[in-house]
Amino acid sequence: MEVVLIVGDSGPTDRNGNQNFMVNNALKMYAVALAEEGIASLRFDKRGVAASRIKGGAEVTFREYVDDIKDWIAMLRNDRRFSKVVIAGHTEGALAALVAISENCAVDGYISINGMGNSADCVIKEQLSRNQTSQVKQVISSIIDKLNEGEITENPPVYLRNSLSVPMQKYLIPLFAYHPREMIKSIRTPILLMHGDKDIQISPEESKVLHTGNNRAKLVIVNNMNHILKECETMDRDQQLETFTDPSIPLADKLVDESVRFIKSL
Template identity: 45%
Template sequence: MKFYLLVALFFFASDLFADQTETIIKLKTETGILEGSLMIPTGNSPVPVALIIAGSGPTDRDGNNPAMKNNSLKMLAEALSENGIATLRYDKRGIGKSQQAGVNESELRFDHYISDAKDWVALLNKDERFSGITIIGHSEGSLIGMVAAQESCVKNFISIAGPGLSADKVILEQIESQSPQVLTRVLPIIERLRQGKMVNDVNPQLYALFRPSVQPYMISWFKYDPTEEIAKLKMLVLTIQGLNDIQVSEAQAKMLAKANPHAQLKLVDDMNHIFKQSGTSRADNLASYNQPDLPINPVLTHVITDFVMKNDK
């Protein structure tokens, strides 16, 4: 997908730390404009830069969506900037300030997200202020990032809470754990989608999940197996997993790390899916999803900083 860098809109936000500046930049794609926030630590350049890719659903560049506000990705960007690492985080197409770049649901493909990530990397590669690029993918953004990294000039790849199973298997696991009696009705639908075929006669009870307009996206998504994709990466890889994550298991993180001989695995105590320090109870864990002032686990920042700085030399 070709892109054109528009005139950057610069501003200095009053709530930023004194050693950071944040720049709004826009990227023109074939379907509309994407918007991102580039945060650069003050001081001598060049500095390493990380492209942060948000997870699934209507999650914006800060890690928020209409149902929750936790500022997880914004906090990560600010913390990395304090440690000398620039970051670019962006609203995915159809989300936030990138809403106009969205396409009709029936036309959306997983590859759109991959192409967008590649375009942001290409933009960063042209900027002489940066010494090297690291892709950081969170949750579903992990798969987007690892596929984009295969054909992009990046130094490192970091997966945070990235699933080790393909999306079709994740859906089946979730359905089996929540509604085992529904599994027999879902299995033939999933199998047909795996084969790249549409399913027209969807049970009304399953229509919200498998409506015809979303099936082309699911077909494009199911074809990517995270363990196969991460195995293709030739750069250094870091897989990070919080041990209090109730969405992605430790076992899936280990699957990813095992699949790539260059991968390192870091397990973070007391960290949940959105980087927050949480208790072991499910209620406390979920409560943190809507606590925008609750800090992220500091170990996450230290682990990423050490990895990026060590490999930027």
Template identity: 40%
Template sequence: MLNAHAQGTATFNSQDIELDTERGLLKGTLTLPNTPSPLKVVLIISGSGPTDRNGNNPFARNNSLQLLAHGLSDKGIATVRYDKRGVAESKAAAVTEENLRFEDYIIDAELWIRKLKKDNRFSHVLVLGHSEGSLIGMVAARKANADAFISVAGAGQPANQIIRQQLQQQPIMVSLAAAPILAKLEAGETVAEVPPMLLSLFRPSVQPYLLSWFQYDPRQEIKHLQVRSLIVQGDQDLQVPFSEAELLAAAADKSELVIIKGMNHVLKEVPTDRASNIASYSKPTLPLASELIPVISEFIKQLR
């Protein structure tokens, strides 16, 4: 399906794109600006949970990644964004929770990069990972030899350390009950008996995924990248503090760090009060933070 859109002064086309893997079909959207090839193309990887190619999930619709793709097209940059395995139109490619591993998402992203690198419409293939997609993207970018990497609202610490910090902010009875479970998982052991109040985080069926996720340290992964990296973080992000971006930047020799004033986790420009910040998660027409597209597009245009 081909759709023409007007975005600012540019016209771009969005069309369906598919990736045929050994374990099912992944579906996405290719957005092409109305400018001559070859183009630079950005693979956009969404964050954790059932987040689709547009940055939406069943609980909140903000269209953040769709707006990002359209904004980049207005700068003459192509994008591909896709529904992760098991999400939205890629639901048929789902893996059971017991069998899902963090590496599954890395392999899928790597396959997308390789597909785009073979497409002669594109001169450069970049990877942009949002939130959890940052870690997925930086590993896949290295493995598939992407031309550059962009982290947006990505963590700088391994997932187990972030979970520990989040648990410390919970009531004492929750943090005390969780501590021995987390310690066992960090040691590579699963836990059969989990208190009901912790099932959403540590249910036995999700523990193999957590074990695989805990093995990756974003600072080590970005350190191994041989290409330029842009690290973007908003100072109004309620989920990922900008100290995480600073950790990533300190670990990566070829990196540029940009903190965007007023930007929250879903890339919207918000006031400083928490209520307005959270409300923006469900406002799909609210525009992106005004600095975001210029910062990313300028980084991309500098690639030779």
């Protein structure tokens, strides 16, 4: 039997794909859909989140997330019930999975869902600068450029204190060092790259960039899939946000179909 390790996105994302009051159950639904096709899966609360919450609220690093992934893979590899081990990561989870694979973590297949092709500093700079004034864009660019030099901005402007708080800046510095398009070049593991054409957080162009790094990978742009893998026909931000808190909205069909086809082909 095949088994898929499902790795969630950035932030306080639990095993079901939920964050705080944003309950959408996207990752749980993905796991159930795979099970209905006879494919096992394992999903987990990220270190510091939900059942994996750390006493004392210690800060968790991206490196620790990668090491956790490598440990989960090793455990699955040693389980004789499973003939193939596949890893499926969602955005930052896709990057963490790619880092693990590039460090000789042996898997039989890699699925990147709404993943990044450019380094995280480029992606975050673009995200935070959308619909901002030129002055605000300059501030954002300056802070991120400083982070690339390892320098923390102790008192970011009020409008950036959530997205670029000091703890977040400390988390981002090592994350910025990874360049997905370059890392994927050396991967020989079969690869499936999927991206929703209605993703307003990470542009589908990011998966296209990732694909330029390894043209052996299969690239699939999923029609009417948004960032949290749900069926969505609009690019309107307010309407999209409604899907983040409605677990009744189904996953995009093609996401599951392509995943199953890829896994069964290994």
